Amino acid sequence: MGTPTSNLRLLANIILENVDTIDKLAKEQGVPYPTIDTLYNGGSQSEKFTIQPKVLNASLLATSAASQLIATLKLPGLVLLDRANAFHVSSALRIVVETGVVEILREAGPKGLHVADIASKVGVDSTILGRSIRMLATHYVFRELEPNVFANNRVSSLIDSGKASAGILGSLRKQREGGTKGHGVTNVQGDKYTGTNGISALVEQCTDEVFKSSAHLPDIVLSNDYSKSAFQTALQFDGSMWEFFEKNPGYLQRIQMAMVAWTNLRPHQANLKGFEWEQLQPNSVVVDIGGGNGSEGFEIAKRAPKIKVVVQDREQTIQSVTTPTWNAEPDKKKMLESGQVKLEGQDFFEKQPSHLDKQVSVFFLRLIMHDWPTKEGVKILQKLHEAAAPTTKLVIVDQVVPYACPNPKALAQIEGATLIKATSPLLANLGEASSDVYTTDFTMAALLNSQERTLGEFKEMVEEAGWAIEKVYQTAGSSFSQIVCALKQ
Ligand SMILES: C[S@@+](CC[C@H](N)C(=O)[O-])C[C@H]1O[C@@H](n2cnc3c(N)ncnc32)[C@H](O)[C@@H]1O
Structure with a gap:
């Protein structure tokens, strides 16, 4: 009998097999996989190659094995220190994003720029700025070309707002002047994010209010007192997070742009993949519940030009964010003028307006359920149930949290429930390869005492409100899933 293969070798083999798969596909298609040192360009052949399903599957398995290999090889004390101090990376990231380092380095070009020059443009201490960029470079965000000379890389360039650094620095000046x-509470300058892909807004939101709130979450859990959320504690605000945003319009603009980033961060089809909007009958009505600035309602209306879309949100959001956005963009304005799309102030805890009663083909909710604890989630879904016709569908787009073990039988039977089968010794949820869903779950806990949900939790919640899951669409590389429900029989 030969020596059994060591755990290290099993992991290394998974990495090699999957890198071989990617290399072979790259060779066949004549497209190189991007290196970490190249700048991100979502439209390039190389970046498009990385999100082809076969390539993505292989990269997820290799990522899972590689991170497990690192966690095994690195001394456990150092793994623990990394985890315990992960928040410093968030601090460094906020410093560089709000000081426009990414834009300054874009303007500096491939030779990069010395940190003393960056700091003098920004007006901050060069030592801590340099240490921030270096810490990030150590985590593969930015490159240090020579001592204290930095340049963008594939990850940092993704944050690029596309604006001139002078604009970002102007916002920083106004932020300082306002005190x-x-x-x-940061004096957020909301206009800084308009016209961007939203990624800088998302990174700032994560590293500012989410980070500050998260610091208070353990105290809340340990005291078992949920009367105030971690967000309310951190920002010393008694109302809801949405009321806070309405009082602080810069924050409102930032979170709405951060929502757009979720569309741009990953292959976009992933959000809309699954439900066949084009198959709806002409004049069918789709209601985008809590549609925010209507970015998804717009995509649906584009995909199915013969249907009608109603984007609903709180009155103030519709007035101050959604309507100006739709009036400012010609394609969207046309849809308003033709009557294909309607923007409507509507609280989703209230009865749907009479013009929609029993008239809706699909209630669409993207990133809504995860904002609410289950009790409130059930109330929202019950209101939609009351307005539903017998054939109305409910399409929920949210993240489905994978168990760290295989799905139980009752769930495995739902069409589309299991995505990738991970083989031993990999974690069933692919560990690091799906880490984003667990961090978003904690974001929801810190901001709203709410959560992301496993498929089992979704099943219980929708059934309590009178709906039943028919099918789940999941996409490798995106924890966003579409959960299609019909009225429970
Ligand atoms: C996380 S955002 C999602 C926005 C949008 N669905 C998207 O995916 O881009 C949540 C949205 O819920 C809206 N919202 C919060 N409370 C609401 C309520 N009671 N009635 C209607 N909309 C509400 C917020 O204004 C915000 O636009």
């Missing part, structure tokens, strides 16, 4: 707005 602090109270405990933990």
Whole structure:
């Protein structure tokens, strides 16, 4: 009998097999896989190659094995220190994003720029700025070309707002001039994000209010007192997070742009893949519940030009964010003028307006359920149930949290429930390869005392409100899933 293959070798073999798969596909198609040192260009052949399903599958398995290999090879004490101090990476990231380092380095070009020059443009201490960029470079965000000379790389360039650095620095100046707005509250300059792909807004939101809130989450859990969320504690605000945003319009603009980033961060089809909007009958009505600035409602209306879309949100969001956005963009304005799309102030805890009663083909909810604890989630879905016709569908787009073990039988039977079968010794949820869904879950806990849900939790919640899951569409590389429900029989 030969020596059994070591655990290290099993992991290394998974990496090699999957890198071989990617290399072979790259060779066949004549497209190189991008290196970490190249700049991100979503439209390039190389980046498009990385999100082809076969390539993505292989890269997820290799990522899972590689991170497990690192966690095994690195001394456990150092793995623990990394985990315990991960928040410093968030601090460094906020410093560089709000000081426009990415834009300054884009303007500097491939030779990069010395940190003293970056700091003098920004007006901050060059030592801590340099240490921030170096810490990030150590985590593969930016490159240090020679001592203290930095340049963008594939990850940092993704944050690029596309604006001139002078604009970002102008916003920083206004932010400083306005002074602090109270405990933990940043004087956010919302206009800085308009016209961007939203990624800088998302990174700032994560590293500012989410990070500050998360620091208070353990105290809440340990005291078992959920009367105030971690967000309310961090920002010393008694109302809801949405009320806070309405009082602080810069934050409102930032979170709405951060929502757009979720569309741009990953292959976009992933959000809309699955439900066949084109198959709806002409004049069918789709209601985008809590549609925010209507970015998804717009995509649906584009995909199925013969249907009608109603984008609903809180009155103030419709007035101050959604309507100006749709009036400013010609394609969207045309849809409003033709009557294909309607923007409507509507609280989703209230009864749907009479013009929609029993008239809706699909209620669409993207990133809504995860904002609410289950009790409120059930109330929202019950209101939609009350307005539903017998054939109305409910399409929920949210992240489905994978168990770290295989799905139980009752769930495995739902069409589309299992995505990738991970083989031993990999974790069933692919570990690091699906880490984003677990961090978003904690974001929801910190901001809203809410959560991302496993498929089992979704099943229980929708059934309590009178719906039943028919099918789940999942996409490798995107924890966003579409859960299609019909009225429970
Ligand atoms: C996480 S955002 C999602 C926005 C949008 N669906 C998307 O995916 O881009 C949540 C949305 O819910 C809206 N919202 C919060 N409370 C609401 C309520 N009671 N009625 C209607 N909309 C509400 C917020 O204004 C915000 O636009």
